[in-house]
Amino acid sequence: MSGLPVPPPLGTAMLPAGTFAGQVVAVTGGGTGLGKAIAVEFARLGAAVAVLSRKPEHHAKGVAAIEVVGAKAGAFAVDVRDPEAIAVAFDEVEAALGPVDVLVNNAAGNFPQPAEDISPRGWRAVTDIVLDGTFFASTEFARRARAGGRPGAVLNIAATYAWTGGPGTAHSAAAKAGVVNLTQSLAVEWAPDGIRVNGLAPGLFPHEDVPPQMRADTPEGLASLARTVPAGRVGSPHELGWAATFLCSPYAAYLTGHTLVLDGGNWLRRGLRMPDFLPVREQFPPPPDAKDRS
Numbered sequence: 001m002s003g004l005p006v007p008p009p010l011g012t013a014m015l016p017a018g019t020f021a022g023q024v025v026a027v028t029g030g031g032t033g034l035g036k037a038i039a040v041e042f043a044r045l046g047a048a049v050a051v052l053s054r055k056p057e058h059h060a061k062g063v064a065a066i067e068v069v070g071a072k073a074g075a076f077a078v079d080v081r082d083p084e085a086i087a088v089a090f091d092e093v094e095a096a097l098g099p100v101d102v103l104v105n106n107a108a109g110n111f112p113q114p115a116e117d118i119s120p121r122g123w124r125a126v127t128d129i130v131l132d133g134t135f136f137a138s139t140e141f142a143r144r145a146r147a148g149g150r151p152g153a154v155l156n157i158a159a160t161y162a163w164t165g166g167p168g169t170a171h172s173a174a175a176k177a178g179v180v181n182l183t184q185s186l187a188v189e190w191a192p193d194g195i196r197v198n199g200l201a202p203g204l205f206p207h208e209d210v211p212p213q214m215r216a217d218t219p220e221g222l223a224s225l226a227r228t229v230p231a232g233r234v235g236s237p238h239e240l241g242w243a244a245t246f247l248c249s250p251y252a253a254y255l256t257g258h259t260l261v262l263d264g265g266n267w268l269r270r271g272l273r274m275p276d277f278l279p280v281r282e283q284f285p286p287p288p289d290a291k292d293r294s
């Protein structure tokens, strides 16, 4: 046995062509990595896609990837920690592409570090982007959808350590746990308005845009990462795009408040007998140029 089957290749359709025709999809952090892969799958299905993030170089990458599949794209500068900037960005998206029908809260910040070494500013940076940013963007979206009498869908990108916690991820895991919980509260509040709110928790999806300590750059590194997953492989970003588009599509019209895990069984592999325990400081030793906070 060599694990779970590989998925059909990038570009294979899962939903009918035109599933999102005439719709506007906003993806925070849609210019890099998994956000870009998700943006492209919506674009393939006919959506006009808005990339919302801070950096012009990421805007350019996202827009190029969306336009390659023949869709309309726009990029809008915003730091999701700033609710006023989010309102301005939504105004700009409406003026350029039309009102937003689907919001994907994908933007995140993360750096693995032992909890007591995370500075207050580092803690706030990660939790503000992940949890506060998701709340600010979602509520801005819902206020506008409700005012316009439009239904809609929100998708929050989580992580499986939202349920387990884990070494080196105190800030990110706590924030993602908040996101999973928020998904449930908002789903109940907004169902009467026709707005669905779901989550998607990726497992290991290495790609070129994450920081070096989070990716596998060599074939050996990738193979070694794949051996840690019950599926026998890591995820392909376009698989995540398929799951994202399904969750926001009319085919999931009765699905709300749910966070789907897409991780090849990885978070369930815990056994009674685990590999030798490695303390967090051995897993994530400080980089040579790290600040001394002692």
Ligand SMILES: CCC/C=C/C(=O)SCCNC(=O)CCNC(=O)[C@H](O)C(C)(C)COP(=O)([O-])OP(=O)([O-])OC[C@H]1O[C@@H](n2cnc3c(N)ncnc32)[C@H](O)[C@@H]1OP(=O)([O-])[O-]
Residues within 6 Å of the ligand: 108, 109, 110, 111, 113, 119, 120, 121, 122, 123, 125, 126, 159, 172, 203, 204, 210, 211, 214
């Ligand atoms: C299984 C994998 C799961 C993956 C999940 C993901 O989310 S992958 C997604 C991964 N993608 C990304 O993360 C992409 C986006 N990431 C980012 O924009 C930054 O990493 C950010 C999250 C820090 C926010 O940036 P910003 O402009 O708001 O922040 P700033 O520069 O002003 O710093 C604020 C504080 O944080 C501190 N600090 C920063 N880095 C480190 C570090 N390596 N080490 C220690 N500390 C660090 C910095 O020193 C400062 O504290 P200080 O010294 O003043 O007390």
Ligand SMILES: NC(=O)C1=CN([C@@H]2O[C@H](COP(=O)(O)OP(=O)(O)OC[C@H]3O[C@@H](n4cnc5c(N)ncnc54)[C@H](OP(=O)(O)O)[C@@H]3O)[C@@H](O)[C@H]2O)C=CC1
Residues within 6 Å of the ligand: 028, 029, 030, 031, 032, 033, 034, 035, 052, 053, 054, 055, 056, 058, 059, 078, 079, 080, 081, 105, 106, 107, 108, 109, 110, 129, 157, 158, 159, 160, 201, 202, 203, 204, 205, 206, 207, 209, 210, 211
């Ligand atoms: N890669 C993986 O294996 C896993 C990823 N995830 C989750 O998937 C999602 C995508 O991660 P991934 O693609 O890997 O990471 P990336 O680092 O590639 O993407 C993060 C994106 O967030 C944007 N962003 C960061 N801070 C802000 C901010 N303050 N305001 C607006 N945008 C911001 C960045 O754009 P810019 O710099 O232009 O602002 C960037 O495009 C995240 O939610 C992450 O937590 C979960 C589990 C595993």
